[in-house]
Amino acid sequence: xSSQPPHAALLIPGPIEFDDAVLQSMGHYSESHVGPAFVAVxxxxxxxxxxxxxxxxxxxxxxxxxxxxxxxxxxxxxxxxEPGEAVLVLNTGYFSDGFADCLRVxxxxxxxLTAPAVGARPQLPEIxxxxxxxxxxxxxxxxxxxSTAVLSELKDLSAMIKRxxxxxxxxxxxxxxxxxxxxxxxxxxxxxxxxxxxxxxxCPAGLSISMFSGRAIETVKARKAPVGSYFASMKNxxxxxxxxxxxxxxxFATPSPQLIRALHTALTQVLAKPLSERFARHxxxxxxxxxxxxxxxxxQVAGKEEDQAHGMTAIYLPDSVKATELLPILSKAGIVxxxxxxxxxQPKYIRFGHMGVSVMDPSRPEIYxxxxxxxxxxxxxxxxx
Amino acid sequence: xSSQPPHAALLIPGPIEFDDAVLQSMGHYSESHVGPAFVAVxxxxxxxxxxxxxxxxxxxxxxxxxxxxxxxxxxxxxxxxEPGEAVLVLNTGYFSDGFADCLRVxxxxxxxLTAPAVGARPQLPEIxxxxxxxxxxxxxxxxxxxSTAVLSELKDLSAMIKRxxxxxxxxxxxxxxxxxxxxxxxxxxxxxxxxxxxxxxxCPAGLSISMFSGRAIETVKARKAPVGSYFASMKNxxxxxxxxxxxxxxxFATPSPQLIRALHTALTQVLAKPLSERFARHxxxxxxxxxxxxxxxxxQVAGKEEDQAHGMTAIYLPDSVKATELLPILSKAGIVxxxxxxxxxQPKYIRFGHMGVSVMDPSRPEIYxxxxxxxxxxxxxxxxx
Numbered sequence: 180x181s182s183q184p185p186h187a188a189l190l191i192p193g194p195i196e197f198d199d200a201v202l203q204s205m206g207h208y209s210e211s212h213v214g215p216a217f218v219a220v221x222x223x224x225x226x227x228x229x230x231x232x233x234x235x236x237x238x239x240x241x242x243x244x245x246x247x248x249x250x251x252x253x254x255x256x257x258x259x260x261e262p263g264e265a266v267l268v269l270n271t272g273y274f275s276d277g278f279a280d281c282l283r284v285x286x287x288x289x290x291x292l293t294a295p296a297v298g299a300r301p302q303l304p305e306i307x308x309x310x311x312x313x314x315x316x317x318x319x320x321x322x323x324x325x326s327t328a329v330l331s332e333l334k335d336l337s338a339m340i341k342r343x344x345x346x347x348x349x350x351x352x353x354x355x356x357x358x359x360x361x362x363x364x365x366x367x368x369x370x371x372x373x374x375x376x377x378x379x380x381x382c383p384a385g386l387s388i389s390m391f392s393g394r395a396i397e398t399v400k401a402r403k404a405p406v407g408s409y410f411a412s413m414k415n416x417x418x419x420x421x422x423x424x425x426x427x428x429x430x431f432a433t434p435s436p437q438l439i440r441a442l443h444t445a446l447t448q449v450l451a452k453p454l455s456e457r458f459a460r461h462x463x464x465x466x467x468x469x470x471x472x473x474x475x476x477x478x479q480v481a482g483k484e485e486d487q488a489h490g491m492t493a494i495y496l497p498d499s500v501k502a503t504e505l506l507p508i509l510s511k512a513g514i515v516x517x518x519x520x521x522x523x524x525q526p527k528y529i530r531f532g533h534m535g536v537s538v539m540d541p542s543r544p545e546i547y548x549x550x551x552x553x554x555x556x557x558x559x560x561x562x563x564x
Numbered sequence: 565x566s567s568q569p570p571h572a573a574l575l576i577p578g579p580i581e582f583d584d585a586v587l588q589s590m591g592h593y594s595e596s597h598v599g600p601a602f603v604a605v606x607x608x609x610x611x612x613x614x615x616x617x618x619x620x621x622x623x624x625x626x627x628x629x630x631x632x633x634x635x636x637x638x639x640x641x642x643x644x645x646e647p648g649e650a651v652l653v654l655n656t657g658y659f660s661d662g663f664a665d666c667l668r669v670x671x672x673x674x675x676x677l678t679a680p681a682v683g684a685r686p687q688l689p690e691i692x693x694x695x696x697x698x699x700x701x702x703x704x705x706x707x708x709x710x711s712t713a714v715l716s717e718l719k720d721l722s723a724m725i726k727r728x729x730x731x732x733x734x735x736x737x738x739x740x741x742x743x744x745x746x747x748x749x750x751x752x753x754x755x756x757x758x759x760x761x762x763x764x765x766x767c768p769a770g771l772s773i774s775m776f777s778g779r780a781i782e783t784v785k786a787r788k789a790p791v792g793s794y795f796a797s798m799k800n801x802x803x804x805x806x807x808x809x810x811x812x813x814x815x816f817a818t819p820s821p822q823l824i825r826a827l828h829t830a831l832t833q834v835l836a837k838p839l840s841e842r843f844a845r846h847x848x849x850x851x852x853x854x855x856x857x858x859x860x861x862x863x864q865v866a867g868k869e870e871d872q873a874h875g876m877t878a879i880y881l882p883d884s885v886k887a888t889e890l891l892p893i894l895s896k897a898g899i900v901x902x903x904x905x906x907x908x909x910q911p912k913y914i915r916f917g918h919m920g921v922s923v924m925d926p927s928r929p930e931i932y933x934x935x936x937x938x939x940x941x942x943x944x945x946x947x948x949x
Contacts, residue, residue, distance in 0.1 A: 183593045194821065197594050205590040205822055208568045209582050211900055212769070245632045245770045246795065249817035253795045281794035377818060384597070385630045385770045385820035408793055409666035410631065410638045430905070432634035433762060435770035436579065437590055438820075515596055520815070 187510060188545035191517035192325045192355055192491040192532035193378035196545065198448060201382055204441040213428035217436050220443050225424040227446040228388060231357065231380070232372060233454065234364040238393025242413065242420055243386055243442070245435050248354040250387040250411060251373025252281035255319070255350055257408035258399045259371065262286025264316040267309055267347075271300045273326035273521050278319055278352055285407040290315075297523050298480040298493075300329050303339055310344040317348040317370075322356035326521040328493035328530065329481045330360065337367045348395060354378060357388070358449055359461045359490035359534045370395040376438070379461075379490050381535040382445040385438045457539065458489075464538045464546060465489040468531065471550045475557060480521075480528055490534040493519075495527055497562045502529050505556050512552040514545070572895060573930035576902035577710045577740055577876040577917035578763035581930065583833060586767055589826040598813035602821050605828050610809040612831040613773060616742065616765070617757060618839065619749035623778025627798065627805055628771055628827070630820050633739040635772040635796060636758025637666035640704070640735055642793035643784045644756065647671025649701040652694055652732075656685045658711035658906050663704050663737055670792040675700075682908050683865040683878075685714050688724055695729040702733040702755070707741035711906040713878035713915065714866045715745065722752045733780060739763060742773070743834055744846045744875035744919045755780040761823070764846075764875050766920040767830040770823045842924065843874075849923045849931060850874040853916065856935045860942060865906075865913055875919040878904075880912055882947045887914050890941050897937040899930070 182199045189196050210217045221243075228241040244250060255278075260266055263286060268279045270293040279289050292301045292309055310318070318340060320331050333351065340347055348370040353362060359379035362372060370392040377384035391399075391413070399406070399413050406412040415431050422429035449457065469487065472479060472494055480493035496502060502518050506529065509516055517530040531553075537545050557563040567584045574581050595602045606628075613626040629635060640663075645651055648671060653664045655678040664674050677686045677694055695703070703725060705716050718736065725732055733755040738747060744764035747757060755777040762769035776784075776798070784791070784798050791797040800816050807814035834842065854872065857864060857879055865878035881887060887903050891914065894901055902915040916938075922930050942948040 186593045186595070189594045189596060191596055193818065194594050194597065202591040202593065202822075206587040208571045208587065209574045209579050209768070210571070211574060211576055211902070212579065213902075214900060245630060246635070247630045247817035247819070250631070250795045253793065256794065284790065284792070284794045284797070375818065377820075383594070383820055383822040384818045385823055405669065407669075408638065408796075409641065409669045410635045411793075411795065412669070432632035433578065433760065433769045434632070435762075435768055435823075437587075437768040438770055438823075515599065517596070517598075 187513045187515050188537070188548065189515050190532050190537065190545060190549050191515060192530050194384050195378060195381060195532055195535045196537050197381055197383060198536045201441050201444045204444040205383060205437050207437050207440045210436050212433050212436055213430060218423060218426055218428050221423040221434065221439050222426045224439055224443045224446060225420060227450055228390065230450050231446060232362060232364040232390040233366070234390060236365050236393060238396065239364065240391045240396050240417065240420065242389045242391070242416055243439065244416065245385060245438070246387040247384065248375025248387060251389050252278050253408055253411040254373060254387070254389055254413060255371055256282045256285040256287060257411050258406055258413040259348060259350070259395055260285065260287045260316055261402055261404045263288055265290065265313060267292060267315045267318045269301045269306065269318065269320045269331065270294060271321050271327060271329040271331060272324035274324050274352060274354070275321045278321065294329070297521060298327055298329060298482045300331050300486055303335060306336070307339055307343050310340065310347065315344065315347045317350050319350040319352065321352040322360060323488040323490065325355040325491070327480050328488045328491045329486050330488040333362065334367050337369065341368060348398065355488070355490060359458070360488070361458045364390055376442055379534040380445055380449065382442040383438065385435060386442060461489045461534065461538055464533050465492070468492050468533055468546065468550065475554055475563065480524065491530060491532045493528055493530050496529060500557065500560050500562050502526055504560060505529065508556040508559055509552050512555065514549045514552040572898045572900045573922070573933065574900050575917050575922065575930060575934050576900060577915050579769050580763060580766060580917055580920045581922050582766055582768060583921045586826050586829045589829040590768060590822050592822050592825045595821050597818050597821055598815060603808060603811055603813050606808040606819065606824050607811045609824055609828045609831060610805060612835055613775065615835050616831060617747060617749040617775040618751070619775060621750050621778065623781065624749065625776045625781050625802065625805065627774045627776070627801055628824065629801065630770060630823070631772040632769065633760025633772060636774050637663050638793055638796040639758060639772070639774055639798060640756055641667045641670040641672060642796050643791055643798040644733060644735070644780055645670065645672045645701055646787055646789045648673055650675065650698060652677060652700045652703045654686050654691065654703065654705045654716065655679060656706050656712060656714040656716060657709035659709050659737060659739070660706045663706065679714070682906060683712055683714060683867045685716050685871055688720060691721070692724055692728050695725065695732065700729065700732045702735050704735040704737065706737040707745060708873040708875065710740040710876065712865050713873045713876045714871050715873040718747065719752050722754065726753060733783065740873070740875060744843070745873070746843045749775055761827055764919040765830055765834065767827040768823065770820060771827060846874045846919065846923055849918055850877070853877050853918055853931065853935065860939055860948065865909065876915060876917045878913055878915050881914060885942065885945050885947050887911055889945060890914065893941040893944055894937050897940065899934045899937040
């Protein structure tokens, strides 16, 4: 039995439902950000982050900062890329647009390779041709675009980049994928994966969590132009993160002990089982959700099966059903879904997040309830009989 | 009786001890950042922030963002000041140095007016002369420098600036002063006050809280150069803050519902009594702490009484007493003080924070206990008999 008061199940693509123990850690009594107890917890949390990203290379460097997931874009744009340097952005939706905007703020020369249609993604031959046509300092890919539920493939992409343009840094926006989609940081030679606490990791919002390769860190150190940000300066944070992981107190800006405690609890839970089981379970539940969506006569925004994320589903509504009518009906039934956010199709679809404890905890009924509520809502609005 | 488990009282100059109800709000069940319940809470929190800063001018604009207090410096430096524009930094310690560094990152032409000695502050005639000698876009003042406990005077400073250089924007770093020192945003014609959640406001770390005047907002809108940050762009956040306050859902980057709930609880408590009582109580307790420090034969880093903060005390140790010996003795006695941080005097002093519930809640014994523990520690180390 959950110790949380009854509430509508939050099944949006982040924030997600949180485990009781994680929420209890949020209420931890106040402690010094440089005291031994907290320093040990932060150090362990950084070490667990390495496991989450499947990196054992000691040159890899995790960063955990107070901020929204968006801050990860600034980390990349202000530190990895110098003004005027070329970046290829693989664009699969709203969040790829955002990353491109952020890169431009810090002076990057951005080329966007846009998906051929909403719900699709740029294909390898096209990306390869772009990399052959021009030298890019970095390439960014949104692993799962939260606006479309389009999943980008990382392993073959990385292999192609290594063949075609090995000096190009591979930057992954993993905000909606870390802890629900497979990411092998070392094996796939990734240079950066940025994410946030409130999605599949299962810790309340407020932390920017990222992993950078040794090559990315060396790139920052070798910059000619000064870093373009103060709070998001990796140079300012690097010694702090290294010190905390070595259990030494250190200060640049005050971290949030409560959020770090909650992240420690969440990561301990995530890493209690093999990650392979976690990813398999997310796929299993996602397959069930997608089968139910098809059974209800609905289509997904992400067209091809191979392009569909496993932690969320973006669902086109029938012409006769308005999101502004359906979502309140679901909410009354105790299920919170999200509306659309992609500018080209915004009113035409809804988003269903299925990540974290809602998927991993077999005692939680909300995914099943959500499918039932969706069906009942479509009946109520006259689409189904 | 507190519902928190027994723990050493945290009496550093932030994070401070938190009230039970605030910590309970940190564990709030997950909710959508764009759902009506949270939108209402965030809107009310923004409205309460106006009261905290004593501004009723509708042109004033609060911002509450996920991040450390340091993020407030980036807000000012990336938005208010354009590259090449002159800023006068009144320097009273470590945190004034930091603000100056941050301003330089975004291209400001910084002039530092350094205090004549550690523990002092630049004086009005000198500041006036500087403002007459050169045009400054903005002036920054660290209201309380957490490294020295030096309090800067704002009211007369502002009046002088209005006479001498009325177009200069007045920027206050209020990280260690908001909610324990008087700040009249409107009456003193301030243009920005930036702060953080974990000090006298009494909410766990993780929120950057700031107030900007209508003049400051117009300055951002009228920029010729693009804003120098993405996550810290006031242009990106302005419509979001305005929408939340008008109870309309809005999205730029995901806020932290739990931290905002906790801030809502903390501000509700702060505003339950007249602010004047709160400031008077902080002064009363501060006077007692400072009298005890003198009685123990110790000196403060902030030399003159008028330069001494009311939410913290920085205390020089006798030559025979090492901070590295005294602080662990205090910690064993259940009292956590902070070590020194100002580079010129770092090992020679300690810092005692007396803010928030530890001061306002008459049932809490920790301030009294801290004075007793300090005395006992000095006895144990042979300074007192």
